[in-house]
Amino acid sequence: MIHSLTLSDVLAEHARSRPRETAAVDGDVRLTYPELDTRVSRLADALSALGVAPGERVLWLGQNSHAVLELLLACSRLGAVFCPANWRQSADELLFVVEDLTPRVVVWEPSEATTAARRAGPATAAWVRAGEEYERLLAGGVAREFAQVADTEPVLALYTAAFGGRPSAALLSSAALVAHSTSLLVVRQMEPGFTFLSSGPLFHVGTMMFCLATLQIGGVNVFTPAFDAEEVCRLVDTERVTQAFLFGPMIDAMLAVRPRGKYDLSSLRFVSHSEEWDELITVDDSPWCRSKMGGYGQTEVGGMLTFLGLAPGASGFAGRPSPLVQVRILGPGGAEVPVGEVGEICARGKSLFSGYFARPDLNADKFAYGWYHTGDLGRREPDGTITFIGPRLRMIKSGAENVYPAEVERALRSHPAVADAAVIGVPDERWHQAVKAVVVLGSGAEATAEELIGHVKGLLASYKKPREVVFADAIPRRGPAPDYDALDRAHGGGNYPGS
Amino acid sequence: MIHSLTLSDVLAEHARSRPRETAAVDGDVRLTYPELDTRVSRLADALSALGVAPGERVLWLGQNSHAVLELLLACSRLGAVFCPANWRQSADELLFVVEDLTPRVVVWEPSEATTAARRAGPATAAWVRAGEEYERLLAGGVAREFAQVADTEPVLALYTAAFGGRPSAALLSSAALVAHSTSLLVVRQMEPGFTFLSSGPLFHVGTMMFCLATLQIGGVNVFTPAFDAEEVCRLVDTERVTQAFLFGPMIDAMLAVRPRGKYDLSSLRFVSHSEEWDELITVDDSPWCRSKMGGYGQTEVGGMLTFLGLAPGASGFAGRPSPLVQVRILGPGGAEVPVGEVGEICARGKSLFSGYFARPDLNADKFAYGWYHTGDLGRREPDGTITFIGPRLRMIKSGAENVYPAEVERALRSHPAVADAAVIGVPDERWHQAVKAVVVLGSGAEATAEELIGHVKGLLASYKKPREVVFADAIPRRGPAPDYDALDRAHGGGNYPGS
Incomplete structure (x- = not known):
């Protein structure tokens, strides 16, 4: 256990190393690292009393909230698995998730779909309403010591990969998440004080991975329930946000609320988008950011497998592998295909997931020949960089x-x-x-x-x-x-x- | 094994991702990553034929050389352990190392001390002379496939910790070395193309750790046998070196050879030293480098445990822990001492060593209470940073x-x-x-x-x-x-x- 470093351990260290620094901001809630650490211990104790033993699942059905980070960290402290599910799903889809994941505890925000899923779901789960009921649960827990958990145990489950008609939950261990966060720290050159705004959904690995990298470096995580252009502008201004989950249409919506003069967006270190946008933010023209976070990734590799920033002037527009993984382009029989030929993008390494929850046959297929098979086609270019061709199956x-x-x-x-x-x-x-x-x-x-x-x-x-x-x-x-x-x-x- | 990433795996990936990039420069020797990869496979095959099985040791008795990196990577490929020993030691000290480590193969450069150690050492080791004999050995090996090795196996042994009167070999696994390299990539913001000159001895963790971080990011490792002020100036100029292992007296010696006009040192991104020096190099005034690589470390933690760069304006001049470790200040009974009080600096995490070779009692002491005990005293300051007080035993x-x-x-x-x-x-x-x-x-x-x-x-x-x-x-x-x-x-x- 001397080499283990769970997400819970990362938090426990920050509580000592960063006693005054802000860890999380969400509406009126502002938590320092020691405050977050104490809340996570209380929550872990309370979840444990509800029957959340090591390996059991806790499900979140709601929008973004600091509670998502707290529940993930509390599950890490217990050796349990946390799943933030897509709240935009239908009642039928949510019911599938509840029945597939068989959580011990569901923390939910009421909506037509979640209410229907609650009514039809199995009686084995304790349903706790987000907000006041969640706060009461947490306040009833005791901030005690917990047994050390191995960082190879799964801690986060994200539903994805519905190629077969129904999604599967990719299980990510603390070791994989810490490794992936570290690769982001390297490639994005994230520094202490980095402030991330979860303006995309936390059930999506693209948002979650930055939230976790920000935790890793002891930065500030700012939460907002869902993307709202004006609210995002306001939060960037007041919290001096370094980065947010934003892409083209979201940026256009922010520009449409005309923040100039009203909101100061200059703390945002972001990629160039348009003349109007570039004047408002700090355009990051480092070789790393210029890549626009380009590369290739998916939930099962923890987020990004390759980075364009590692391959300035590359032929292959997926760039080069993260320093913590290996990539091979394999043929159907598991043999490496020659440079320039198309095969399946396969990987090994520190940030990879541990398999899908309760899918033994699918897992055996995906890990054939000792390599994780991404299901995507790619090619190794003569300069060693990787080109992503497209899904082997249609997406x-x-x-x-x-x-x-x-x-x-x-x-x-x-x-x-x-x-x-x-x-x-x-x-x-x-x-x-x-x-x-x-x-x-x-x-x-x-x-x-x-x-x-x-x-x-x-x-x-x-x-x-x-x-x-x-x-x-x-x-x-x-x-x-x-x-x-x-x-x-x-x-x-x-x-x-x-x- | 899907999560394993050995030093050998890092090299195998670079051979594919960086087919044209230079990996190593040493005198007339220039090796691309694929060339280095092939040489390492040949060497591993040849060492295997000499009886180097998984867990066996290979000893280097000589000055800096690209062969040090090759032997380390070949041992990684085989699951064996490589030890670059301090060639400045006496015959008696070298003999102790040979008898303590019981290597299967010793690669040696002739000197009075190494010749004496060879004569008196056990007959079980094959002695291979560095240079031509080493090249013949390597050329006789076949670049074949090797079985995957777990990255938790020890791969590097560095003698240190002679508190008891004789040194002990700290064993570092690939997982620990990869983690430590990654922490350097984060804190020093090392980028692809980073060029490191091993101007300090490679048996010293302070030099080895930068050599390995440079390998990790796919940069260029330049080797020179030992520090020579003029040769270091020449290499910085011709190889456009980004960083070298240098401290005060070495910098003074470089200034004494008056490189201005003769050698261009501007590629060196280094800390400020004197007006004359600062004019010659590119002073790195980023918050990271301004730290002068400050912090606290030792061989047993892979190099650095804490970094001043992670704590701008810190009270404790050792800064804050690397993002991949936890630090606790513990009292004699294993309990954490309060903030502001002195205790032993203890650690857990990804970059820690696996114990000393053949020292079961010492290992039990050093890993008491589930924490590695550094043997150094320290204090946690109210701002969470760490102050190094000094060795618990005298040094x-x-x-x-x-x-x-x-x-x-x-x-x-x-x-x-x-x-x-x-x-x-x-x-x-x-x-x-x-x-x-x-x-x-x-x-x-x-x-x-x-x-x-x-x-x-x-x-x-x-x-x-x-x-x-x-x-x-x-x-x-x-x-x-x-x-x-x-x-x-x-x-x-x-x-x-x-x-």
């Missing part, structure tokens, strides 16, 4: 979200009028891609496009619903799978990730 | 070298004329401290100071010999140990590390 990228055609097709096929369905991504100016469905109705059955879109919306998170539905006589197939290339040609598909 | 710091009084006293007492002896450190303008011996001669025995200094020089590395010997009637004692405080008062001792 649509809408906004920052992954949409798995299989999952939307499964929802469409559950409608009584639908005989068959296939889903493609079509170019979209604002969101990069939009979801488009090609549907074959059953003999004599009738349904409108609106009806089918509403049906999917009732089952899945809203961003997964088709923007458009077209009807066809048959879905072209290549083997058992839809012939997506033919569908793209016939229905205007394109802009897929990596293309 | 002298002369130049960058540690001199353990017990070791020098042991050598003095082995002289037939000496009845008792104690050794203190006295302030020295150039080397910070000089060694001074207080000697009690046996009844009727005679010996001059010169004779005793010569005796110690014959047994120990030259820098450990007393500069001065005074004779006394008795050594004041406090229990079984010399009363060093009384000796310091009587004989002008001072300037001890931490004082």
Whole structure:
């Protein structure tokens, strides 16, 4: 255990090394590191009293909050696993998560979907309402000592990878998360005092990874429930935020609220976007930031596997691997393919996940030949850099979200009028891609496009619903799978990730 | 093994990711990463044929060379342990190392001491001469595949900690070395292209740790046999060196060869030293470098445990712990002492060593209560930073070298004329401290100071010999140990590390 360093240990050290520094800001809540450490101990004790033993799961169904970080750290202190689930999901999707993860405790914010999931979910979980009930639970716990936990134990579960029609929870250990945070500290040259605003959702690894790297260096984590352009401007100003989770449309929305003069955004060290934006912020033109955090990643590798910043002037636009991993481009039999040839991007290393929760067969497939198989195709260029080609199986990228055609097709096929369905991504100016469905109705059955879109919306998170539905006589197939290339040609598909 | 990342794995990844980049420069030798990778595989195969199985030791008795890095990486590839020993040691000291470490292979540069150690050493080791014989050995090996090694296995042994009169070999695993390198990448903000000149000895963790961090980020390692002021100036100029192992007297020697105009030292990003020096180099005034690499460290923690750069404006001049460790100030019973009180600096974390080779009792002591005990006293300040007070047992710091009084006293007492002896450190303008011996001669025995200094020089590395010997009637004692405080008062001792 002498070499173990859990997230809980990181916090315990900061409580001693940074007794006066701010750890978390969320609305009226401001916590120093010692205050956060004490709250996490109380919370761990209270969760333990609710039956959260090592290896048990705690589920969060709500928007961003400092409670997300507290619950993660309390689970780390106990050796338990914390899962912040996508609160934008439908009741059906949330119910799947509750039944799949079998949490001992669910902390939830009431909404139509969470209320429905609570009503239908198994009676084995204790449901605790976020806010006052959560505070009462925490206040009832005692800040005591806890047994040392091995940092190889899983601590964070993030649902992803719905290629098979239903998502799976990727389990990340403290060792993997600490290693990934450290790789971000190296590549982004994060310094003490770094202040991160969780303006993206914390159930998304892209936001969570910066929240954790900020914790690692003893910086300040600022939480906001969800992206609101004016509130983000206000928080950047008042908290002197160094970085936030932002991409194109979010930046445009911030510019639309005209912060100039009203909000001082100069603390934001961010990539160049437009003349107007660049005048408001501090453009970070270091070779590291100029990369726009470019690279290649996914939840299962802890966030980023490769960084463009490690390969200035690179041929391969995914850059080079993080200093804490190895990457191999492997053929179907597990042999490395030659430079310049396409194979599956595979990896080993310190930041990799421990497998999916309760998916032994999938795990055996994904870890074949002693390498983690990302499911993505790539190529090693002659200069050693890596090019990401695209998912081995089809995926649509809408906004920052992954949409798995299989999952939307499964929802469409559950409608009584639908005989068959296939889903493609079509170019979209604002969101990069939009979801488009090609549907074959059953003999004599009738349904409108609106009806089918509403049906999917009732089952899945809203961003997964088709923007458009077209009807066809048959879905072209290549083997058992839809012939997506033919569908793209016939229905205007394109802009897929990596293309 | 999916989470394992050995030094050998780091090299294997660079061979793919950096096919054209220079890995090592040493005289006429220039190796790209793929060339280094192939040589390491050949060397590992050849060492394996000489009986170097996993866990076996390989010893280097010589000055700095690219062969040091190659042997370390080849041992990593085999799961063996590599030890670069202090070639400045006496024949007696070298023989102790050979008999203590029981290496399977010794690669040696001929000198009086190494030749004597070879003659007297055990016959179980294969002795390979550095240079041509080493090259022939390497050329006879085959660049084949090797079984994956767990990164928790020891790979580097560095002799240190001679408090008991004889040094012990601290064993560092790949996991610890990779973690420590990564902490240097974070704190020094090392970037790809970083070029390090090993102008200090590679048997010293202070040089080795930068050599390994440079490997980790895929930079360039430049080797020079030993410090030579003009040669260092020349190499900085021709190789555009970013950093070298340099401290005060070395910088003064470089200035004395008057490099201005002759050598361009502007690539050196280094700390401010004097007006003349600052004009020649690029003074790094980032908050990180301004720390002058300040902090607290030792071999057993992989190099540095705390960094001043993590604590701008700190009270405690050791700064704050590396992001990959925890530090506790513990009392004799293993309980944490309150803020502001002195206790032993103890640690846990990713960069810590695995214990000393073949020292089970010492290891049990050093890892008591689940924390590594550094043997140094320190204090946690109210701002959370750490102050280093000094060794719990006495140590002298002369130049960058540690001199353990017990070791020098042991050598003095082995002289037939000496009845008792104690050794203190006295302030020295150039080397910070000089060694001074207080000697009690046996009844009727005679010996001059010169004779005793010569005796110690014959047994120990030259820098450990007393500069001065005074004779006394008795050594004041406090229990079984010399009363060093009384000796310091009587004989002008001072300037001890931490004082």
